[in-house]
Amino acid sequence: MVRTRFAPSPTGFLHIGGARTALFAWAYARHHGGTFVLRIEDTDVERSTPEATQAILDGMRWLGLDPDEGPFYQMRRMDRYREVIAKMLVEGTAYHCWCTKEELEAMRAEQEALGMKPRYDGRWRPEPGKTLPAPPEGVKPVVRFRNPLDGGTAWNDLVKGPIAFDNAELDDLIIARSDGTPTYNFCVVVDDWDMRITHVIRGDDHVNNTPRQINILRALGAPVPEYGHLPMIHGPDGQKLSKRHGAVSVMQYDEDGYLPDAVVNYLARLGWSHGDDEIFSREQFVRWFDGQHVSRSPSRFDFDKLRWLNNHYLKQADDADLAKRVAARLERAGVAVPADGPDLGVVCGLLKERAQTLNELADLAHMFYGEHDPNAIAQADRDKHLGGAAREAVAGFAARLAALEQGDWTAAGIAAALKETLAAQGLKMPQLAIPVRLLVFGVTQTPSVDAMLAAMPRAWVLARLARWPG
Ligand code: GLU
Numbered sequence: 001m002v003r004t005r006f007a008p009s010p011t012g013f014l015h016i017g018g019a020r021t022a023l024f025a026w027a028y029a030r031h032h033g034g035t036f037v038l039r040i041e042d043t044d045v046e047r048s049t050p051e052a053t054q055a056i057l058d059g060m061r062w063l064g065l066d067p068d069e070g071p072f073y074q075m076r077r078m079d080r081y082r083e084v085i086a087k088m089l090v091e092g093t094a095y096h097c098w099c100t101k102e103e104l105e106a107m108r109a110e111q112e113a114l115g116m117k118p119r120y121d122g123r124w125r126p127e128p129g130k131t132l133p134a135p136p137e138g139v140k141p142v143v144r145f146r147n148p149l150d151g152g153t154a155w156n157d158l159v160k161g162p163i164a165f166d167n168a169e170l171d172d173l174i175i176a177r178s179d180g181t182p183t184y185n186f187c188v189v190v191d192d193w194d195m196r197i198t199h200v201i202r203g204d205d206h207v208n209n210t211p212r213q214i215n216i217l218r219a220l221g222a223p224v225p226e227y228g229h230l231p232m233i234h235g236p237d238g239q240k241l242s243k244r245h246g247a248v249s250v251m252q253y254d255e256d257g258y259l260p261d262a263v264v265n266y267l268a269r270l271g272w273s274h275g276d277d278e279i280f281s282r283e284q285f286v287r288w289f290d291g292q293h294v295s296r297s298p299s300r301f302d303f304d305k306l307r308w309l310n311n312h313y314l315k316q317a318d319d320a321d322l323a324k325r326v327a328a329r330l331e332r333a334g335v336a337v338p339a340d341g342p343d344l345g346v347v348c349g350l351l352k353e354r355a356q357t358l359n360e361l362a363d364l365a366h367m368f369y370g371e372h373d374p375n376a377i378a379q380a381d382r383d384k385h386l387g388g389a390a391r392e393a394v395a396g397f398a399a400r401l402a403a404l405e406q407g408d409w410t411a412a413g414i415a416a417a418l419k420e421t422l423a424a425q426g427l428k429m430p431q432l433a434i435p436v437r438l439l440v441f442g443v444t445q446t447p448s449v450d451a452m453l454a455a456m457p458r459a460w461v462l463a464r465l466a467r468w469p470g
Contacts, residue, residue: 002034003198006060006067007188009041010052013249014059016301017203017233017241020267024230025201026065027268027289037195038067043074043187059250063260064282072195074187081182084190084220085143085175093219094175096141097124098133120144120171143176145186145216153211158199158228159294165211173212189213193222199291204229228291231298233270238300245301257329257357259317262310271299279312307356314352314361322348322361329362335369342368346455350447368456372442374469381438382469389425390435391468397421397432398465401458409458415450440464 006022008014014022029036038060042048057071088094097120099107108118124132125146135141147170154164175186182190188209192200200210207229217224235245253263264282272295274280274288314322323344330337330344337344347368348361355361377386400417408416422432433449440461446452453461 002029002032003037003196004029004201005037005039005195005197007039007041008056009044010049010056011044011047012052013055015249019059019063019250020270021203021230022060022065023264023267027286028199028201028291030286031289035068038070039072039191041074055249062254063250063264081187081190093146094143095124095126095146097144098135098139098141100139122172125172140178142174142178144172145175147172147215153214155227158226158291160229160296170212185209185212189216192225193217197225199226201228204231231271231295234298234300236300236302241301257359258310259313262313266306266309271295311356314355319345319349322352325358326362326365329358330365335366337369342456350451350455367441367443374439374467377438377469381444385434385438389427393421393425393427393432394435394465396425398462402462411451411454414453418450
């Protein structure tokens, strides 16, 4: 039974890299019909905040990555960590170390002077036949893990393939500080064990922690999970992802008008592939994501592609659902959507093709709901489109619209009125359609003008057509 986890530290928002890690761990569990666990690693009390925890939970919910178990909080598991440390001390897989800060600094200086890599020299490490010094007065000891001295620690990484470390390279890690609080690597190990995690999928900034964690698991007699380390996400320029590149909270993507499905599709393709498939649903991704075909090299963030995908998801979104998301944005912009005005769902349906984000869609919707003062029409547009026969053509068109039966207030009915007007006045479509667009929508280009007008109450259209600049 596959069990994966996402284990963020709540020291900041859920950013795009964390979101991808969460997505892959989630999808791997779903693919295998397993369990996805959410664990909040909040033991760094100075840097962890409830706001960050909330931001992570919000981001996960927005992306639709619901955990099957959790969130579990490490700070609520302190007794369990202490219990395991006590057991290790009894079993001899961990030991007290009374080195003071000064001693450690001296040790380090000495090793550096000799050109050696600084490391703990094992002076408090118990060995058969070794006599340990007497514990000094007034010093509170830390607890260190008794790491194997020889041999190696290796695993076959799900992403990176075989990885091996010499145990001699690994220090006797501090697993509890002198105040008794457990350290990061240790909590991860106990949690992965207790939560029966079978596959640890995380960022490759943790590769160096893995041999230490494996050794502690072995010392505990715990099963060792599989590990898969995901390469970083870089900016489009190949540099470390920064704020400027989009290393912002996933909720910022919501704010900026991206749909969660588009972001999930985008993140899924960021460092993973399934042939040439670019657009796929969450369900397809889950069906395909078996841990294979994850890229071994860093991926590059590509905003244009995200925007392209978002446009795709906007186009196929349900118009009523879009209306809800766009309404909130119009409200924020102070644009009223009156109940007797154009239906926002219909408006979204007409305009979504032209928008890459919900914010752009909301901006476009202004053309239906905004006040368009004809005097605000640019002089160049007036000269080009509102001279000559335009005024008479618009008046003739308005008269025909006013005379339509109520049941003919449809795109087809309006198209017929347009054609009649053109025929009667010997004009071509743009000579009427552009002036109408300018007066009703304030712009020269829109989707098909008959469908646009049909989406608006007749009284609104006639009122707008009755105005003229000057
Ligand atoms: N809490 C760690 C982090 O946010 C992740 C630990 C892990 O996945 O093992 O980087």
